[in-house]
Structures are given as structure tokens and as C-alpha cells.
Amino acid sequence: MGSEEQQMLAGETVVPPRGFIAAEMRRGQSLRITDLEGGQVGDVVVFADRSLAEKFWISNTIRLNGTVYLGPGHVLYSELSRPMMTILDTSCARHDLMAGSCNAEIDKVRYGVDDHRGCVENFIEALRPWGARREDIPMSFNVFMNCPVHADGSWSIETPVSKAGDFIEFQAEMDVIVAMSNCPQDLNPCNAGVLKPLGWKLSDGST
Ligand SMILES: [Zn+2]
Numbered sequence: 001m002g003s004e005e006q007q008m009l010a011g012e013t014v015v016p017p018r019g020f021i022a023a024e025m026r027r028g029q030s031l032r033i034t035d036l037e038g039g040q041v042g043d044v045v046v047f048a049d050r051s052l053a054e055k056f057w058i059s060n061t062i063r064l065n066g067t068v069y070l071g072p073g074h075v076l077y078s079e080l081s082r083p084m085m086t087i088l089d090t091s092c093a094r095h096d097l098m099a100g101s102c103n104a105e106i107d108k109v110r111y112g113v114d115d116h117r118g119c120v121e122n123f124i125e126a127l128r129p130w131g132a133r134r135e136d137i138p139m140s141f142n143v144f145m146n147c148p149v150h151a152d153g154s155w156s157i158e159t160p161v162s163k164a165g166d167f168i169e170f171q172a173e174m175d176v177i178v179a180m181s182n183c184p185q186d187l188n189p190c191n192a193g194v195l196k197p198l199g200w201k202l203s204d205g206s207t
Contacts, residue, residue: 017195034199039192096145122181
């Protein structure tokens with residue numbers, strides 16, 4: 001296939017730089033997120049049973065998978081340790097579970113900037129139809145984000161290893177609300193210095 005247009009999947013939504021999207025998914029339905037140009041992070045949060053009461057929970061996900069680097073077969077768990085989404089497949093070797101989401105408050109602390117809109121602000125807006133407030137937003141799973149834990153225990157935000165066309169595909173293990181922020185962070189290397197679009201495609205659920 002030649003052009004970028006030809007490589008895009010039928011029915012795929014292009015989430016523009018700094019954009020966001022949210023949807024309800026049925027159990028068994030799948031979601032494919034594509035790094036269309038490479039080197040772009042998407043923050044993902046999930047809520048159980050199509051309400052905001054039970055959230056995706058990072059520490060349960062680390063403990064029950066036994067790793068901080070999720071890949072095919074690993075599961076996103078809720079705060080009640082229920083399986084929410086399984087990663088069916090991914091072509092990218094590195095996604096992040098530990099960085100959380102960028103937001104105006106931490107960017108004021110770490111970079112000294114005021115009102116720097118981040119993924120948390122995007123999530124609040126994306127989830128407004130379900131009544132989200134800031135305190136409803138859990139820590140996110142960050143697709144294509146590269147934050148290695150080094151041998152001495154130190155941790156850093158690095159440029160993604162994802163290439164154009166890399167993808168990650170999830171299957172919902174319960175009915176959920178899922179939201180993605182196309183990460184607007186431009187003050188560190190997490191998006192390789194340029195904000196780019198991401199692809200978002202929900203299946204019809206006939207898996
Ligand atoms: Zn972000």
C-alpha cells in the first residue's frame with residue numbers, strides 16, 4: 001500500500017493532535033489504536049459497567065500481570081481486580097503503566113508553566129457526557145509511551161519506540177467506557193517533539 005490514506009483502516013477515526021475521544025464498548029468488542037505517524041502517545045482510561053464508579057487501577061494491573069510493560073495477553077484490571085480489557089496484540093514493544101497523565105498542575109511544578117492543558121483536562125471533557133469530574137479520572141495506561149525503569153531504579157520519559165502504523169488492539173472483557181487523550185505534552189520527549197494524530201477503530205463486536 002502506498003499512501004497514508006490507503007493504510008488507514010475502514011471505519012477508523014483519526015484523533016487529531018491534542019484531541020480526545022470516548023465511547024462505550026460491549027463485552028467482546030475490540031478497539032484498535034494506531035500510531036499513524038509514529039512516536040505519538042495516547043493516554044487510555046477505562047471504567048466498568050458503563051458508569052464512572054469502578055475505574056481502571058494501575059497497581060492491580062501491575063501485580064496481576066507481574067510486569068510494568070504490558071503486551072499481548074496482558075489484562076487491564078479495575079480497582080476491584082476485575083478484568084476490564086485484554087491486549088489482543090500489539091506491534092510496539094513498549095507501552096507505559098507508570099507515568100500517569102500529564103496535567104496543568106504537574107506541568108506548573110515540573111516546567112513552571114501556567115494553564116498547560118494536558119491529558120487529564122482532555123479526559124474530563126471527553127467524559128463529560130457521563131458526568132465526569134476531575135476526581136473521577138484514574139491513572140492512565142499510556143499506549144506507545146516509553147518510560148523505562150533503569151537497573152538502578154531510576155525512571156525517565158524517553159522518545160517512543162513506535163513507528164508509523166504501529167498498533168495496539170484491546171478486547172473488552174466487560175461492558176466499559178473507554179476514553180483516549182491524544183497526549184498534548186510538548187515540554188518533554190514523550191511525543192518525540194511533534195504532536196501527531198492517532199487512529200481509533202472499534203469493531204462491531206463479532207469476535
Ligand atoms: Zn499527556
